[in-house]
Amino acid sequence: WLFIDLAIAAVILVLLLYKPGRYTPPKPPADKQVSQYLTNELLPQLYNGIQRGEPFDLVMSEDGINDVIARSKWPKESEGAEILAPQVFFVPDGAVIMGSVVMKGLEFIVTVELLPAFDANGLLNLNVEQVKIGAMNITPVARIVARKMYTQQLAESEVDTENILAKIAGSLLNGEPFEPIFEVEKKEVRIEKISITQGKLTARLIPLRNRS
Numbered sequence: 001w002l003f004i005d006l007a008i009a010a011v012i013l014v015l016l017l018y019k020p021g022r023y024t025p026p027k028p029p030a031d032k033q034v035s036q037y038l039t040n041e042l043l044p045q046l047y048n049g050i051q052r053g054e055p056f057d058l059v060m061s062e063d064g065i066n067d068v069i070a071r072s073k074w075p076k077e078s079e080g081a082e083i084l085a086p087q088v089f090f091v092p093d094g095a096v097i098m099g100s101v102v103m104k105g106l107e108f109i110v111t112v113e114l115l116p117a118f119d120a121n122g123l124l125n126l127n128v129e130q131v132k133i134g135a136m137n138i139t140p141v142a143r144i145v146a147r148k149m150y151t152q153q154l155a156e157s158e159v160d161t162e163n164i165l166a167k168i169a170g171s172l173l174n175g176e177p178f179e180p181i182f183e184v185e186k187k188e189v190r191i192e193k194i195s196i197t198q199g200k201l202t203a204r205l206i207p208l209r210n211r212s
Contacts, residue, residue, distance in 0.1 A: 018134035023098045026070045026085045035071045037064035055206045062090045062199040123177035146173040
């Protein structure tokens with residue numbers, strides 16, 4: 001029985017340490033400047049669309065988003081683990097986020113698959129479809145842990161549940177749909193539709209009149 005237990009433990013460890021073939025850790029940028037994709041392409045799209053006051057498409061490329069992410073502050077520390085810069089993949093109808101987590105000298109690749117969808121009332125849910133460590137599917141456990149963390153955070157601190165970031169967290173951690181409205185320079189914008197194809201995400205945005 002000892003041999004069987006050791007063999008099972010070894011298989012589990014191999015599955016956890018598995019590195020998906022498509023994952024290539026982002027290289028730290030050679031300079032510390034803000035992403036030119038953000039300043040020269042993404043933000044101008046957003047600001048110009050809002051100024052026109054008509055529905056418009058905000059197009060985001062996979063490479064551009066990964067450049068923005070890579071230029072943020074990494075690694076990050078959390079509960080004794082070191083989190084390295086993640087990588088985003090846009091796939092038909094969804095998104096995949098992959099990143100390295102280093103704990104006690106061991107590196108694990110965490111994969112999260114998202115499937116954003118709108119309900120009949122126009123509320124958006126980011127829908128975490130699957131969570132994996134290496135090659136091991138841990139989705140049921142991850143959902144339980146995420147909901148516990150979310151509930152605990154609400155109980156222990158004052159969270160502005162109307163904040164768009166809090167709403168996104170509620171959707172990711174607790175499966176809560178939310179009204180996809182955010183503010184840019186004191187002007188509100190609503191996400192009406194999200195279309196994801198290979199390597200590209202397109203969000204249909206509607207500028208709103210200021211609400212009193």
